Structures are given as C-alpha cells and as structure tokens.
Amino acid sequence: MAEDPANLKSENPDSEKQRSWASVPGVSFLLSLFLMFTYDLVIWFFDMVIHTFFRQLTMRGTFNIPKKGAVIFVVAPHHNQFVDPLVLMTSVRKAAGRRVSLLTAAKSYRTWYVGVPARLCSAIPVERAQDLVHAATGKIRVENFGPENENVVIIGEGTRFKSEAMAKGLIGLPRYLGNAQIEEIESDTRLRLRKAFKINFDKPSEKEEEMICLLTEGTDYVVAPHVDNHKVFQNVFDHLNAEKVLGIFPEGGSHDRPNLLPLKPGVAIMALGAVSQSKDPNQVVKIIPVGLNYFHPHKFRSRVVIEFGKPILVTKDDAAKYEKNTRDVVNKLLDLITLRLKEITVNCDDYDTLMTIHAARRLYTSSVRKSIPLPLVVEMSRRILQGYQKYADRPDVQQLKNAVYEYNKKLMILGLHDHQVESLTRSNRLSVLIMFLHRLFLTTLFFLLSLPGVIMFSPVFIVARRISREKQKQALAGSTVKIKAKDVIGTWKILVALVLAPALYIFWAAVATFALVKFGIAGSVPKTLTFLIGYLICVLITYASLRVGEVGMDAYKSLTPLFYSILSAHRDILQIENLKETRRKLAEQVVEFCDRYGPSMFDDFDEFYNKYHGYNEDDDKIRHDTMQTEDISLSRSVSPNSVSLSNLSDIQIFSNAYDGTESGDESSPHSEDRKASEPEATPQPKEEQEAQLRLRKTKHSQVND
Known part of the structure; x- marks a missing residue:
C-alpha cells in the first residue's frame, strides 16, 4: 500500500513551530505582536497593490462583520485566483480591524510567491487530492461496462494497484475526463470503486462518449492518494476556539464560470466541530457569506464589489444536534450557507444568458446610469436574473431574452456600447463635429x-x-x-x-x-x-x-458614437435610428417585465424601485431577502452513501475542480424535491398590475426627459 503523503503535509509546520516557541515564558506575547505586525505590514502593501490594479473597490454590508469572536468568511465565486484572498483580507482589515487566516491549497503554499506572504499572514495549508495526481503503470478498463451494470470493477493490464494506488484514493482518466474513488484493492490487476464513473448513457455528451470509449477499450490512467484532513480540521477548530477569524473559498480552485461550483460539507463541519469541541458553554461561531462581484476581473483598472451577507450563527444547541444527527444538521447548515451566498452573488447557467441579463439591466437603468453606484448595479443584475430564472419558461420572457440578446450582439458587431447608442445623432452635424x-x-x-x-x-x-x-x-x-x-x-x-x-x-x-x-x-x-x-x-x-x-x-x-454621427451616410443614419428605436422599445419591455413580475417575487419591490430613483450612496442597507428558501441547488448534500462524517480524515474541504461536476448538476438527492416544492409566484391582479405599470412608465419617461 502506498504511503499517504498527506499524513505529513496536511499539518501546518509553521503552526507546530509557533506552538513550541509559545510554550517558552514571555515568548507567546512577543510572537503574537510579531505576527500581528507582519500581517498588517503585508496587508498594507497588498492594499496598495489592489487599489492600483482596480479602479474602484466598493464594500457593501460591512456592518455584518463581527468586531470580535470566532468568524468564518465563506467567499464565492472564486473568479480571480490569488487576487480574491487579497480583496477579502484588505477589506476586512479596513472595515472591521479583523485579521483573516485563509485556508490555502498546499500546492500554492509550497510556491515562494504565495507561500511567503501566506506564512506571514498565518494561512493554514490544505492538501488536495487533485494536486497529488500522478500517472500510474499499465492500462485499465471497466469490467462488463454498460448501462445495465454497476460498472464499479476495474480490470488492469500490467498494473500495480497494490503499490501505486490506495483505498479511498482516486483513480482517474487522462486529460481530466473524470475520476472515481477507490473502495477496495483486491489485487494488482483488480480493484473496486465506491461509485462508478459518472456517465449519462442515454444522452452522452462528447466528453462522455470519449469516456465510454476509453473505459471499454482500455486506457492510461492516473491515481491520487487519500488525503487525511483530520489534522487540518483540528487546526481549524483550535483556531476558531481561540476567537480568531478564518477565510475559505469552498469552491476550491478558481474558475471563470458564471455559476458557483458545488460546496463541500467541510465548511459546515468546521463551524459545528469547533463549537462542539469548545469548553465555553456560550461559544458561537459566526459564518459570514461573502460575495465577490467583478466587472472584468482580468482587466487592469476594472471594478469590484465585495458584499458581506447576514451572519449565520452556529451555537451550542446546533453542536448538540450535530453530535446526535450529523448528516441532517450538516445538510441544513450547508443549504443555508448556499442560500446566503446566492443572495449576494450573481449566478447564471451560461455565459450568454449572463451577458443578456447585464444588457437588460443597462436598458432598465439607462436614464440615470451615471448616478447609480456599483452596489445597486450588482443588486439590480441579481434581481433581474432571479426574475428571469423564475419565469424563463414563459413565451414572453423567452421572446424578450432573445430580443435583448440580438440587440447586444448587434452592438458588438458595430463596436458600440449600449450607453453610446443614445449619443448617436443625425442632427446638427456642426455641433457634433465641434x-x-x-x-x-x-x-x-x-x-x-x-x-x-x-x-x-x-x-x-x-x-x-x-x-x-x-x-x-x-x-x-x-x-x-x-x-x-x-x-x-x-x-x-x-x-x-x-x-x-x-x-x-x-x-x-x-x-x-x-x-x-x-x-x-x-x-x-x-x-x-x-x-x-x-x-x-x-x-x-x-x-x-x-x-x-x-x-x-x-x-x-x-x-x-460621435464619429458615427458625423460620417454616417443616409443609409447608416436610418440604421442608427432603427437601432435607437429598437433600444427604446427594449427598454420599455424590460421595465414592463420588472414591473409585472417584480412585486410577486420581492416583498420590497416598491421600496427598491423608489430607492433606484433616489438612491442615497450613504445608505448601505438595501434589503436583499430576494430568494425563495427552497431554491438551493448548489450545496452538495451529504447522502447516506457519502463518506462518513464521523471520520474527519475523509471530509473534503474544497470542491474537486477536476471531477467534471458543475453547479448545474441535478444529481443532488434533494434537487427534485426542491423543484417540486418550489412555490409558483402568483402575478398581481391584472387591474392593479396595469395601474402600477402605467405609473412607473410615467416616472420612467419623466426621468428620461
């Protein structure tokens, strides 16, 4: 059996050194001062870096950050690799004076450009199985592979499973096509999987067709050892019970998808386990969801909004329930974390839809765009997206989406932005030329x-x-x-x-x-x-x-747009006028969509609408209880067939970024129940709806004038 390298690497060596030095009388205080000084120095430096790279960084909901006590910041989406942690740490330090220790992938922790500042900021390294993947000997195939069979027995040719693989470890296909966990190694050429490779035999995708071919005919393969996370969890428990702050990106590796990756139960167990281990009868761990909303995150001098959501309190009562019924309590907490993250982030099924939603938001806010601060822009995009997702199957909504998409596509062809369309004109060319x-x-x-x-x-x-x-x-x-x-x-x-x-x-x-x-x-x-x-x-x-x-x-x-207005021929002028007319009609349709479906989804629709027309930038408390509590599809529920929660060494802290699982996955055991139980919002009575619509259209046209 191969030795598990994570048994040695999951423990933070710097923490061991700190504890040994802290046992010397008088050294503990000096060590704490030194760590605080180095942390503040590093954060001060990176704060300058962040404000140089980003043109604007806006914080929202900072009143939700506790000034003291154990706190876990759960951050998503992870769209900007090593920049995301810097945005979190600098924002929290500036807003609340708290010092955040991050859970960091051990692979990154071992690099000099991440490891040095990570050590100075007291980061906790976590080994991930996908970072330990390596090629193995021979070829593998699945025994009696087909849709009617279990497909859990792997047959090897020239393989050495006993020396190169290990129980609870991973075995995977080349090019990150997929992996599965090993249940038992029977011999050097035969092993059994805990679950079969995930393949839809009825309607296989191009990737799944390649997987079927490889698993049938035989293929090269890779393996990864089982990572023992018990020591990492204990480090986290000790950290939280010392009333310190922890930051985690539960999606694992960074990505550029428009939706969140599934969350693992590790973050829920950290909070529940810390409270359970604490000897303080009043111990509370506060989980703060943090949403990162970027405007072109990869571009220099772009903008970002970091939003801190409502705290989730984990108390001794929750810990007692956790000890009695681990699975249900972890599931409920994970669902709640997912819900709170969805409240403060913009999540979409695909990129084209997300771009269409942003275009619809620009059409809705065109009259007073310059006066709208970034937090309100993010909130509007979120609400329009939620409205679309709720009523996406309706013909009028689909027609509006397609029309906005085509309009946005036409702007891209012309090299124009939406805000430039109204600047196009055919009158008084002399003044336009000047x-x-x-x-x-x-x-x-x-x-x-x-x-x-x-x-x-x-x-x-x-x-x-x-x-x-x-x-x-x-x-x-x-x-x-x-x-x-x-x-x-x-x-x-x-x-x-x-x-x-x-x-x-x-x-x-x-x-x-x-x-x-x-x-x-x-x-x-x-x-x-x-x-x-x-x-x-x-x-x-x-x-x-x-x-x-x-x-x-x-x-x-x-x-x-000025250049277009000056040099356009008569035919182009007509095209410009048609484009402006299309934009005007689309703006009215988007306003009508928001006014028709908004009140049935959001209790504070009228309050939010008034705030949009007279927004006070000092008011940072826009209500965002905008989600149906049943609409939780991103958390990965802990099913009876999953790893045992009583053994912390088996609990994954980060999502596996290479398992091909996407947040659109409907395989969650509770996904169908949630869909069935999701209440259908009832539109307002037609007369009341039309009256409100006329009133808001009048206000909208007055603002435009």
Missing part, C-alpha cells in the same frame, strides 16, 4: 501627458500580458471546469508587475543618476540620495500617467 474635435483634443493631450509613464512602464505591460496569456493556456489545458481560464490572468499580471516594476524603477533611477552625475547637474548631492530621489520620481511619474491616462481613456471611449 464636440468630436474637443474630445479628440483632450484624448491627444492626456495621451501626451501620460506618454512618459507609458514608455517607462511599457515593458511591464508587454511581459505581463504575454506571461498571463501563457498561464491562461496552461490553466485551461489542465481543467474541465474553466471556460476560458480568465481567472488566472489578473493574478499573473500582478505577480509580473511586482517583480518587473521595481527592477524597471531601479534601471531608470540608475540611468538618471548616471546622467546627472556625468553632466554635473547633481552637484554635491550624494549619489545614493540622487538615486533614491530618481526612484521616487519614477514612481510618481508612472502613477501620474496612470491617473491622467484614465481621464484620456474616458474621453477616447466617447469618440466612437
């Missing part, structure tokens, strides 16, 4: 002002773009979950910039120092001081160029 020349002058001016910084920093942009694209290709090739692997681009742009930017500043400062000394301009100023001043000036030049360039970019983006 405006165009003015904007062109501003664009040129700001470009010239930012040019020194662009030239100085251009090597960073070029190298960062090239390396991030290469890493994107590697990540996409190694995952069946990612769509385009855009989730790794932002991380590698930042990592490359952190290495190259200081080197560039040193180079330019050295060149400036050499020139000043050579031509006698520096005078009696020491070379070291001249170099430091030059380094500082280089930093200021690039920062000033960044801010000036943003203003110029805003002016540049307004040139396209």
Whole structure:
C-alpha cells in the first residue's frame, strides 16, 4: 500500500513551530505582536497593490462583520485566483480591524510567491487530492461496462494497484475526463470503486462518449492518494476556539464560470466541530457569506464589489444536534450557507444568458446610469436574473431574452456600447463635429501627458500580458471546469508587475543618476540620495500617467458614437435610428417585465424601485431577502452513501475542480424535491398590475426627459 503523503503535509509546520516557541515564558506575547505586525505590514502593501490594479473597490454590508469572536468568511465565486484572498483580507482589515487566516491549497503554499506572504499572514495549508495526481503503470478498463451494470470493477493490464494506488484514493482518466474513488484493492490487476464513473448513457455528451470509449477499450490512467484532513480540521477548530477569524473559498480552485461550483460539507463541519469541541458553554461561531462581484476581473483598472451577507450563527444547541444527527444538521447548515451566498452573488447557467441579463439591466437603468453606484448595479443584475430564472419558461420572457440578446450582439458587431447608442445623432452635424474635435483634443493631450509613464512602464505591460496569456493556456489545458481560464490572468499580471516594476524603477533611477552625475547637474548631492530621489520620481511619474491616462481613456471611449454621427451616410443614419428605436422599445419591455413580475417575487419591490430613483450612496442597507428558501441547488448534500462524517480524515474541504461536476448538476438527492416544492409566484391582479405599470412608465419617461 502506498504511503499517504498527506499524513505529513496536511499539518501546518509553521503552526507546530509557533506552538513550541509559545510554550517558552514571555515568548507567546512577543510572537503574537510579531505576527500581528507582519500581517498588517503585508496587508498594507497588498492594499496598495489592489487599489492600483482596480479602479474602484466598493464594500457593501460591512456592518455584518463581527468586531470580535470566532468568524468564518465563506467567499464565492472564486473568479480571480490569488487576487480574491487579497480583496477579502484588505477589506476586512479596513472595515472591521479583523485579521483573516485563509485556508490555502498546499500546492500554492509550497510556491515562494504565495507561500511567503501566506506564512506571514498565518494561512493554514490544505492538501488536495487533485494536486497529488500522478500517472500510474499499465492500462485499465471497466469490467462488463454498460448501462445495465454497476460498472464499479476495474480490470488492469500490467498494473500495480497494490503499490501505486490506495483505498479511498482516486483513480482517474487522462486529460481530466473524470475520476472515481477507490473502495477496495483486491489485487494488482483488480480493484473496486465506491461509485462508478459518472456517465449519462442515454444522452452522452462528447466528453462522455470519449469516456465510454476509453473505459471499454482500455486506457492510461492516473491515481491520487487519500488525503487525511483530520489534522487540518483540528487546526481549524483550535483556531476558531481561540476567537480568531478564518477565510475559505469552498469552491476550491478558481474558475471563470458564471455559476458557483458545488460546496463541500467541510465548511459546515468546521463551524459545528469547533463549537462542539469548545469548553465555553456560550461559544458561537459566526459564518459570514461573502460575495465577490467583478466587472472584468482580468482587466487592469476594472471594478469590484465585495458584499458581506447576514451572519449565520452556529451555537451550542446546533453542536448538540450535530453530535446526535450529523448528516441532517450538516445538510441544513450547508443549504443555508448556499442560500446566503446566492443572495449576494450573481449566478447564471451560461455565459450568454449572463451577458443578456447585464444588457437588460443597462436598458432598465439607462436614464440615470451615471448616478447609480456599483452596489445597486450588482443588486439590480441579481434581481433581474432571479426574475428571469423564475419565469424563463414563459413565451414572453423567452421572446424578450432573445430580443435583448440580438440587440447586444448587434452592438458588438458595430463596436458600440449600449450607453453610446443614445449619443448617436443625425442632427446638427456642426455641433457634433465641434464636440468630436474637443474630445479628440483632450484624448491627444492626456495621451501626451501620460506618454512618459507609458514608455517607462511599457515593458511591464508587454511581459505581463504575454506571461498571463501563457498561464491562461496552461490553466485551461489542465481543467474541465474553466471556460476560458480568465481567472488566472489578473493574478499573473500582478505577480509580473511586482517583480518587473521595481527592477524597471531601479534601471531608470540608475540611468538618471548616471546622467546627472556625468553632466554635473547633481552637484554635491550624494549619489545614493540622487538615486533614491530618481526612484521616487519614477514612481510618481508612472502613477501620474496612470491617473491622467484614465481621464484620456474616458474621453477616447466617447469618440466612437460621435464619429458615427458625423460620417454616417443616409443609409447608416436610418440604421442608427432603427437601432435607437429598437433600444427604446427594449427598454420599455424590460421595465414592463420588472414591473409585472417584480412585486410577486420581492416583498420590497416598491421600496427598491423608489430607492433606484433616489438612491442615497450613504445608505448601505438595501434589503436583499430576494430568494425563495427552497431554491438551493448548489450545496452538495451529504447522502447516506457519502463518506462518513464521523471520520474527519475523509471530509473534503474544497470542491474537486477536476471531477467534471458543475453547479448545474441535478444529481443532488434533494434537487427534485426542491423543484417540486418550489412555490409558483402568483402575478398581481391584472387591474392593479396595469395601474402600477402605467405609473412607473410615467416616472420612467419623466426621468428620461
């Protein structure tokens, strides 16, 4: 039997050292001070990095963050690899003064660029089975493979199962097509699976057809050892019972899907287990759901909204129920966590639908778009999406979706954005020409002002773009979950910039120092001081160029519709007018959709509508109890056939990013029950509905005027 490397690696070696040093009298206090100082220093540095990469970072619901006590931040979706943890830690430190220790994949923990700051921030490493996958000897096939059989017996040819595989470990197909857990190893050439490879024989996909072919004819394979997570759980229990803060991304690896990956029961067991082990009769662990909503997360100077949801309190009463009925309590808590995450995130079944929802939101808010802050933008997208998902089968809703999709597609072909359509005009070309020349002058001016910084920093942009694209290709090739692997681009742009930017500043400062000394301009100023001043000036030049360039970019983006308006022929003018008319009709239809179905779904629809027309940016308490409590499809329920919850070594903390399971999976044992029990919202009476619709249309047209 192969030795389980996780028995050694799951334990945090830094924690062991800290505990041994802490046993020395007086050292514990000094060690705590040192760890707090290093944490704050690292967070201060990364806060500058985050606010340089993102143009705007908005926090919402910070009043939900507890100022003291044990806290678990459950964060989703994991769309920006190593950037997501930085956004979480800097936001929590700034908003509530709490220090978050993250559960980090051991694979990343062992790299220098993640491991060093992770250690300084007291991260807890977690070994994942998919990170220990390696090729094995021989070929495998499934005995009597077919839809009528169990398909759990694996036959090997030239294999060495007893020495290369292990019970409870994984055996998988090449190219991440799928894997299964090993139940028992009978010989070097025969083993039994706990469950068969997941394949739909009735309507197999292209991937499943390839799996059927490989498992029938024989194929190369990979194995991974069983990971013992018992020590990790104990570390987490001790951490929480010391009234500290924990952060976890329960989806596991990052991804760029428009929906959440299924959640594993590990996060629920952490809270329940910590309270159960605590000797404090009043111990409470608070679970805070955190939603990350990015606007182009892979792009430099994009925007992000981080939203902190309502706390979920895990008390001693819950722990007592957990000890008596583990499965049901874990299921209920996991369902509640999933529900709260869905309340503060935008989740969609596919990318095209998500883009259509965003287009519908822009149509709805077109009249006062500039005055709407980012948190309200996210909330509107979420509500429109929920309304669409609720009534997606209705013909009028499908017709509206298709119309908005075609409109959005036409804008992409023309190279226009929705907010630019209303700027297109055929009247008074002279005034439009003057405006165009003015904007062109501003664009040129700001470009010239930012040019020194662009030239100085251009090597960073070029190298960062090239390396991030290469890493994107590697990540996409190694995952069946990612769509385009855009989730790794932002991380590698930042990592490359952190290495190259200081080197560039040193180079330019050295060149400036050499020139000043050579031509006698520096005078009696020491070379070291001249170099430091030059380094500082280089930093200021690039920062000033960044801010000036943003203003110029805003002016540049307004040139396209003006250019269309000036140079369009008569035929193009008609096309523009048709496009504007299409947009106007679609905007009315979207408003009608929201007004028709909104009141039946959201108790606070009228309050929310009024807030939309007179939003106060200081008011950060928009109600978002917008979900039906039965609509929970992302949590992976703990069924009787799953691993035993009494053995923490078998509990997965992260989702397996390579198992091909998507959040649209309907295999959950409770999914059909939830669908059957989901109440059908009843639309308002027709007369009342039409009266409210006329009133809101009048308000909407007044705002437009």
